[in-house]
Amino acid sequence: MxxxxxxxxxxxNKGAWTAEEDELLASYVNAVGEGNWTSVPKKAxxxxxxxxxxxxxxxxxxxxxxxxxxxVEEEELIIRLHKLLGxxxxxxxxxxxxxxxxxxxxxxxxxxSKKIQTKKFTINMPNIKAWxxxxxxxxxxxxxSISYSIQTTELECTKxxxxxxxxxxxxxxxxTQQINQQNFQEELMEExxxxxxxxxxxxxxxxxxxxxxxxxxxxxxxxxxxxxxVCSLFDKNL
DNA sequence: AAGCTACCCAACCGCCGGCCA
DNA sequence: TTGGCCGGCGGTTGGGTAGCT
Numbered sequence: 001m002x003x004x005x006x007x008x009x010x011x012x013n014k015g016a017w018t019a020e021e022d023e024l025l026a027s028y029v030n031a032v033g034e035g036n037w038t039s040v041p042k043k044a045x046x047x048x049x050x051x052x053x054x055x056x057x058x059x060x061x062x063x064x065x066x067x068x069x070x071x072v073e074e075e076e077l078i079i080r081l082h083k084l085l086g087x088x089x090x091x092x093x094x095x096x097x098x099x100x101x102x103x104x105x106x107x108x109x110x111x112x113s114k115k116i117q118t119k120k121f122t123i124n125m126p127n128i129k130a131w132x133x134x135x136x137x138x139x140x141x142x143x144x145s146i147s148y149s150i151q152t153t154e155l156e157c158t159k160x161x162x163x164x165x166x167x168x169x170x171x172x173x174x175x176t177q178q179i180n181q182q183n184f185q186e187e188l189m190e191e192x193x194x195x196x197x198x199x200x201x202x203x204x205x206x207x208x209x210x211x212x213x214x215x216x217x218x219x220x221x222x223x224x225x226x227x228x229x230v231c232s233l234f235d236k237n238l
Numbered sequence: 239a240a241g242c243t244a245c246c247c248a249a250c251c252g253c254c255g256g257c258c259a
Numbered sequence: 260t261t262g263g264c265c266g267g268c269g270g271t272t273g274g275g276t277a278g279c280t
Contacts, residue, residue, distance in 0.1 A: 014249080014250075015248095015249075015250090016248070016249080017248085017249085049250095051250085051251095052249075052250080055248090055249065055250085056248090056249085059248075059249085060248080102247080102248075102249085103247080103248095106246070106247050106248085107246095107247090109246095109247095110245070110246055110247075111246090
């Protein structure tokens with residue numbers, strides 16, 4: 001493995017910061033404030049590049065930084081924002097107080113990208129026709145056993161043999177729901193020709209309601225990050 | 239205990255856009 | 260208008276370490 005040089009061509013320190021360097025940098029920035037990073041090393045008495053000082057301050061030394069233990073809520077938000085914004089880590093970090101773009105980028109690359117790749121669901125709904133709940137005969141509730149991973153998936157419904165629409169049970173996806181209900185109405189016309197239903201761009205939280213299912217069918221919940229892996233979330237006989 | 243492997247994450251690299259002379 | 264400087268950003272690297280054999 002190629003060794004990373006400890007000093008650059010001008011003899012400036014590279015590599016891990018020492019406690020003494022941290023102290024010098026923190027003292028300087030706390031006294032003077034952020035900015036003008038090019039002059040910071042000289043003024044703070046550091047043998048570092050200004051860029052390196054800036055990075056160390058922003059990612060490690062500045063106040064109110066949260067370190068480690070990204071919560072489930074934060075993880076969910078990262079996934080949602082990544083779906084919305086892509087790899088724009090600084091924008092994503094801006095929505096997570098105390099988290100840095102570098103930390104979120106690392107977390108995504110090491111943890112979330114792998115999780116996302118294993119998300120793909122098939123919801124098998126055998127014998128729906130026989131199910132007659134008391135409260136509302138046209139609604140059934142699906143609860144995910146791995147709720148967090150469903151939250152940012154998109155749905156692609158196939159092989160449904162009767163009109164259905166999907167209602168998210170919790171907040172945050174109202175606009176998407178409306179769009180998809182409209183799309184769904186268009187798809188219904190195709191469904192009558194015994195065609196496969198196919199609509200997408202639908203997000204929901206850890207549970208959802210499917211209304212209007214009268215005949216048995218199969219719903220594939222397709223994760224837009226990975227179209228191959230399938231797991232069954234719903235196979236109990238209603 | 240030692241060696242190996244996979245993973246995590248701090249830090250670097252290089253590009254880009256904004257600003258200013 | 261142009262060129263240099265600077266800060267911000269995303270991609271990548273590699274050192275440290277935990278876990279496994």
